[in-house]
Every structure is written in structure tokens, then in C-alpha cells.
Amino acid sequence: MTTENIGFIGGGQMAEALIKGLTQSGSYPAENIYVLDPSPERKDFLTATYNINTIEDCGAAFATCQKIFLAVKPQVMSLVLQNCQGIINEDHLLITIAAGLPISSYVKTLALPRLKIIRVMPNTPALVGQSASALTASPYVSQEELDKVQNIFNQIGTTTVLEECHLDAVTGLSGSGPAYVFSFIEALIDAGVAEGLNRQVSTNLALQTVAGSVELLRQNGEHPAVERARVSSPGGTTIAASKILERSGFQAIIMDAVAAATEKSKELGKGK
């Protein structure tokens, strides 16, 4: 078990997902985790729930922790970085999870050409140890530092190291992806209710259908189209439903949704 301090600037949903994953997996002692957040309610909640420390300003955060996670909204990131200017140095390691903002924007705002920074896109299933995270690092991050941070994200799910040019697509697919899956599940539940099933029964059936289908794809390793064909009996119920999905452009709708989120991620980084 490591005893290195790590800090979080921003103690919202995603920071909590990481803190929960790290403390509950036992990979980080709570006493080595520090969080800075302007909301007294968030600080009280995080300290009471996870037994971690709070910290009052950037100066204290960067004096206490060499590794700092930036977990604020992209829209407030430049304000946070301005508050940290002159405090962050090239020995610190920043780990940002903000959507859209390229590594170059941090280098520029902090005026630190040799800044060590890792950009990560996780997702909220981190709260239950099932995140899908992609990481990319600035050239001044050593392989050992990248491995350590990747290992932190491995505690809350799976990780992939990618070139930075792919991070917007990752944001559109897996960063925002849980929301699309939740919409699909919600629709399945309501459909069951519309067909007369009790809401709890419908919820249980929908959740297990999605979880079981994911497990089947994982274990069989087949393309989803192959598994779809296996469900579709000739003249049967599934092919009747598939015709409706095809006619409504179901797959194109999902692809358009991912493209819109990817484009938004690019927009967030424009001019930064």
C-alpha cells in the first residue's frame, strides 16, 4: 500500500467516484487523500463518507500533494489554473479528467512548457469499480509515472492508453456513454410497463437482459450482429422488432449521438 498523498481539486461526482473506488478497493489509505472544493456541503459529505481530508486552497493542495487530480467542470478550469499559477511547478503531476480541454491548454495557461500532465476520460461506473478510462500523457511524464496513474484508474475499472487525438471520441463514446445506456434501459422498463408488467419486474428483467447480453458478448467474443442473428428466429418475435429498429434508424441515431458528444468535446477545447 502506498502512502503518497494525492489531491483532488473539485470534489463532485467524478472525484467522488475515484475516491470511492480508491478507498473501498483499499488501494489508497483515506488519510492520504485531500480534496479542495468551495462547497461546504460537499466537503462535509466527502469527509464524513470516506474519511478523507479537506484542504482550503491551491497553495496548500500543491504543498501537500505532488499528484493532483483536476476534477472541476471544463468551464471553470481556467479560473482554477489561474489560481494555481506560480504554485504548480514542473515537479508536480497533474491528472485532469475534464472533457474537451487539450493538454496544450494547461501548458499555455500555466506557462509551464515542461508540465507533467495526464489527461484521462473515465466514466461514472467508476462508482462501482466498472469505469472505462482512457489516458494520454504529456511528453514530460515518465513511463513509471504513467504506470502509477494508470494503476490508480485500474482500481476503478479498465484502462487504455491512447494518443491524445482520440480523447474526444472516447468522451463521446464511453465518457458520455452511460447516459445512452441508461436511456435505453429506461425505455425497456417503460415498454415492459406499457405491456402490463409490474414496474419492479420490468426493471429486473431489463437490467438482467442488458447485463447478461454484455456478459455473453464478453464470453463468446462474437460480433454483436452474430448474437443478434442467434436471437432472431425465422418468422419470430425478434425479427419483427428488429424491422422497427431498422426502419427508425436506431443504429444511426446512436452513431449520431456519439458524434454530437465528440463534436461538443472538440468545441470545449477550441481556442483554449
Ligand SMILES: NC(=O)C1=CN([C@@H]2O[C@H](COP(=O)(O)OP(=O)(O)OC[C@H]3O[C@@H](n4cnc5c(N)ncnc54)[C@H](O)[C@@H]3O)[C@@H](O)[C@H]2O)C=CC1
Ligand atoms: N460526470 C461524468 O460522467 C464525467 C465527468 N467528467 C469530467 O469530470 C469533471 C467533473 O465533472 P463532475 O464531477 O461531473 O462535476 P460536478 O459538478 O459533480 O463536480 C465539480 C465540483 O467542482 C467544484 N468546484 C467548482 N468550482 C471550483 C473551484 N474553483 N475549485 C475547486 N472546486 C470547484 C464544485 O463545487 C463541484 O463539487 C468535468 O470536467 C467533466 O468534464 C469526465 C468523465 C465523466
Ligand SMILES: O=C(O)[C@@H]1CCC=N1
Ligand atoms: O457531459 C459531460 O460533459 C461529461 C463529460 C463526459 C460525461 N459527462
